Amino acid sequence: MALILLIVLTFASLSSAKRVTTHDVIAQNLRINEVAQQSAEAALRHCEAVVIDLVDNAGTTYPADAARVGNTAIATPQDPAALWLQPANWAAASANLIQAPPVYSANVRADSQGAPPPQCIAERLPDNRYLVTARGHSADTTFDANGRLITGAEVWLQSILSPQIPVQSPGGGLA
Secondary structure (H helix, E strand, C coil): CHHHHHHHHHHHHHHHHHHHHHHHHHHHHHHHHHHHHHHHHHHHHHHHHHHHHHHHHCCCCCHHHHCCCECCCCCCCCCCCCHHHCHHHHCCCCCCCEECCCCCCCCCCHHHCCCCCCEEEEEEECCCEEEEEEEEECCCCEECCCCCEEECCEEEEEEEECCCCCCECCCCCEC
16 A cells, blocks of 8 residues: 555656646746847837937937938838848848847846847838837847847837827927
């Protein structure tokens, strides 16, 4: 009887250990995905700021990044000529790629540090609108020579900026 009870306890312990390991892997994957999400959001906000600066101030605040905004207007975000659809434009040496400042601090978990800088591309649309496409990555991300993801987590975000949307003015209030 004691031997049977010992076998049952052993299987229960093994099952519990496996469940704990599975939960740890799930939690780690959620952390990695959250880092990529925050990175993409930071890139999107940075590129939006670059476009707003370009439209409102002729690119005086972000001159280097403003020079990278696509000059050729595309008809729609899905236009085959759209810069964001072409993998070569996401390579580090691309003329249209904007690298946003990293969003990580010294207080971030070690497994979240070291992610590639957030990236974005801004393109002109008709009616003085701009398409902003951003991508963020986890710390374990690696790319091929064309900027395509090999390993890690990647999050893509897009927004369309319209001149009719009010923005916060430097003096306070909406402009």
